Amino acid sequence: MTMPRWTREPLVHFLIAGALVYAFFAWTGGTAVDPSSRVIDVDRNAQAELALQFERTMGRSPTDAELDAQIEQYVRDEVLYREALRLGLDQDDAIVRRRLVSKMDMAAGAAAEMAEPDDATLQAFLDDNKERYQTALNSSFDQLYFTDKTAAEAALGRVLGSDGWQGIGEAISLPPTMKSASQRDIRAQFGEEFSGVLAALETGEDWRGPLRSGFGWHIVRLRERSAGETGFDALRQQLSNDWRSAQVAERKERAFDLLRDAYRIEIDR
Structure with missing residues (x-):
């Protein structure tokens, strides 16, 4: 059987992986959530991630007491999150829906956000948007x-x-x-x-x-x-930021177009 064109696109493979990660592991720091499990394991990796999040916010490492508070908050969030899943509160929820849509968009543009264009790329972008x-x-x-x-x-x-x-x-x-x-x-x-x-x-x-x-x-x-x-050197940082934003927007649209091809849209008029 011949697979549809869109299934062969690398960007689609990336988005599918991103969808699985973001849709099912969104609030767990990357750990799979099993709503039926009654075990919450806050291992060393999870604690290190909590300490890193604190440091990024506060500009310093947490004290032992502050880390304990972060762990307690994590446990509270995890308990409530799993109970919400058991009750099906994630279904037909506009806020959850919007969050997942936003994460899919983020997945599509993530690579572009980290890209570092060279001077030739920036000069071409400047020439096209003088x-x-x-x-x-x-x-x-x-x-x-x-x-x-x-x-x-x-x-x-x-x-x-x-x-x-x-x-x-x-x-x-x-x-x-x-x-x-x-x-x-x-x-x-x-x-x-x-x-x-x-x-x-x-x-x-x-x-x-x-x-x-x-x-x-x-x-x-x-x-x-x-x-x-303004001269190129003075514009370099602005050009880099604008180029990156344009790439993110373009990748989001291209990803959506590829995925949309897999659907049949029926609209009652």
Whole structure:
């Protein structure tokens, strides 16, 4: 008999193993649970695991009394867990269902969470997602200031096609020219309204306006706009984290798609 395609996928084998581990041993630290057993064996390995969990939480090893308390809590949890299984409380429980679904997702993405991509992998990820790592747009522009909108409109007609624009505007303590200025810098100098309208303009040799700021009115010439980028070395850790997250999400979806192929879905409409 020919086995379905999905049964030959290594990822499916991994998920099946993960399902068995998480579904049946989820709250036992890796030890199989037999609800009919009346023996709870807290061996040296179990005690060492409890001590390690305490150390991870508290940042130090437990005292003898603290370890005894951890063991007592473990025994209490184990007794209640086994009794819950005997009563079937794990069945048709939305919380338990969600927990197992979450653990299956974790099983699918576990390998990716530990992966360490090399620089070539990160560079390829950066190339494919360059827009995510661009800084805010930088703008180079000239501006002339006027207290009155009508004066700004009149000046716009005079300055078009003229090279002697510097002496046309009114005096103010704002830079007539800004080069490769970030949106933050422009907003700090001219205000939110001005920076927002400037960001919507297209570059060119023509003057435009009037644009309003907190000071009055401006006509502007947006000469250049560029998107800055942070260097690879500065981005390496962020790229590594983002790449790993993308891999986890991709593996979860691929695992689900493979497993879903084994089911016939019937939905009443």
